[in-house]
Amino acid sequence: MSLAENSNNWRSGLSLAECNRYMLTHQIHCDVTFRVGKEGKLVRAHKYVLSSRSPVFDAMLYGDLAESDDIIVPDIEPSSFDALLRFLYCDDDSFTPDRVTSVLYAADKYGVDDLVTKIKSHLDQNITNETVLTVLESAKSFNLEDLLKKCKNFIESDPFAVLQSSSALEMTKETLTYIISLDSLVMDELEIYRFLIKWAENQCDRVGIETIDQNIRAMMGDLIYLIRFPLMNLDIFVKDVCNREILNVQEQIPLQQVIVGNLDKKNTKLQFVERKSKTFCVLRGDCRMIDSWSCDGLADCIEFTVNKTVRIHGFVMWGGLSIPYAYTIQGKLFANSEEVSTxxxxxxxxxxxxxxxxxxxxxxxxxxxxxxxxxxxxxxxGPTSWRGHSYRSSVTDHGVKFNFYTHIGENNATSSDGGQFPGFVCSL
Structure with a gap:
């Protein structure tokens, strides 16, 4: 007995969605055929279901120009088309992360607005270091301005973490162009340059060519001109750029002259505009007391963390009780106990x-x-200085949250609530 003849058995106790799923899975009474993907995989479905959920399918199947033969769908892969059908038949909106963009394309193509809305919501709620590049590509492809802005803000909050994600080296050239063109990207040009090299090396590996400097440069193409080499200092440029042949000698020498200010900037394609940043002073508190704070050579220390990427330019310190004053100073910045600046x-x-x-x-x-x-x-x-008191242990400035902690170790008694370091100069 066929499934159709035994209809009373399989329909018993099933909801409409479950019935639709069963009919799709077992190809019961299908009356429309699609050839899907590059290989033209055969997919059968039901006109009444498709036309009831999609105005595009309704026009294709019942309109004046309704198609009678197999419908060719070369631009959607079978797995993504299957995800579209499962939604149309039973509101199943489960699909693997790597299919999000292609399912969104299918939903947009056939005017399935409910699925488009669900995918937008899914993308909006699942932006992480690992997914943001995929979400960004979807937002750009489908002109989702709000989602694009959210991705941009997310990347700007910690671009280094995004570019260290497992998906970063696989991003498209168009997406990479968008990211490193951002004037608000809080990364040093050398860091961006180094990532661009890794990305180009990965592109070479994908097409099976040797990862030599000439091939790396070819893979970069015009991306190289988005690196703002003129903003590097000469030592870094010579040590970290001129040690390879990604820039040829004819490019390196004029750039060195540009960096030291001896060449007209119009003679190069490279960008000179500094990435836009907001410089601000993070204050732990603005209280001071007249009683003395001894500065006898013992180091003052304070520990802190941030919740998003930010640049630190310097330390704000309390000065002497009387004017004029002079201090012999030395400073250091440590990251997880490793000295990173002196x-x-x-x-x-x-x-x-x-x-x-x-x-x-x-x-x-x-x-x-x-x-x-x-x-x-x-x-x-030097002389005794002012000192702060009643500092806040947590401060949020320009969207960056700073948490402060007392350093246990060599310390001139500065703590999370008093002493030196009333603030830090930072930028976004």
């Missing part, structure tokens, strides 16, 4: 009555990343 020993003098505080700039801005414990370390030698 301010050499030098003298700072202040003569204005407004100089209650002064800033110790780092030699180069340092990118702070989430989930890393940082320690600011400064040794002052």
């Amino acid at each position: 301010v050499p020993v030098q003298t700072i003098e202040k003569r204005k009555s407004s100089d209650i505080k002064f800033t110790i700039p780092l030699p180069e801005p340092v990118r702070l990343a989430p989930s890393v414990r940082y320690r600011a370390w400064v040794r002052l030698e």
Whole structure:
């Protein structure tokens, strides 16, 4: 007995959605045939279901120009078309992450607005370091401006983590172009350049060519011109760029001259505009007390974490009780106990009555990343200074949350609620 003849058995106790699923799975009374994907896989379905859920299918199947032969669908893979049918038949919106974009394409093509809405919501709620690049590509492909903005903000909050994800090296050239074109990308140009090399090496591996500098450069194409080499200092450019032949000699020499200011910038395709950043001062509190804070050469330390990527440019310190004053200073920044920046020993003098505080700039801005414990370390030698009290242990500024902790170890008594380090100079 056929499934159709035994209809009373399989229909018994099933909901409409379950009946539809059963009919689709077992190909009962199908009356329309599709040839799907590049291989033209045979897929059978039911006109009444498709036309009731999709205005596009309704026009194709029952309109004035209704198709009578097999319907050719070369631009959708069978697994994605199957996901579309499962939604139309029984509202099944489960599909694997790697199919999100292709299922969205299918839903958009056939005007299945309910599925488009569900996929948009799914993408919006599942943006992570591993998924954001895929979501970004979907947002760009389907002009989803709100979703695109959310992806942009997510990437800008910690671009280094995104570019370290397992999916980063697989992103399309168009997506990579979008990311490294962002003026607001909080990464050093050298970091961006190094990632671009890794991406190009991966592209070489995918097409089976040797990962030599000439091939890497060919894979980069015009992407190389998005690296703002003129913003690097000369030492970094010579040490980390000129040691390879990704830029040829005819490009390296003029760039060196541009960096030191001896060449007209119009003679190169490379960009000179600095990435836009917001510089701000993160204050732990603005209280001070007249009683003395000894600066006898013992280092002051404070530990802190951030919740999103930000650059730190320097430490704000309390100055002397009276003007003028001078301090011999030395500074360091540690990341998980590893020294990442050093301010050499030098003298700072202040003569204005407004100089209650002064800033110790780092030699180069340092990118702070989430989930890393940082320690600011400064040794002052000079007169007694002001000191802060009633600091806040947690401060949010420009969307960046700073948590402060007392350093246990060599420390001139600075803590999470008092002492030195009233603030830090940062940028986004």
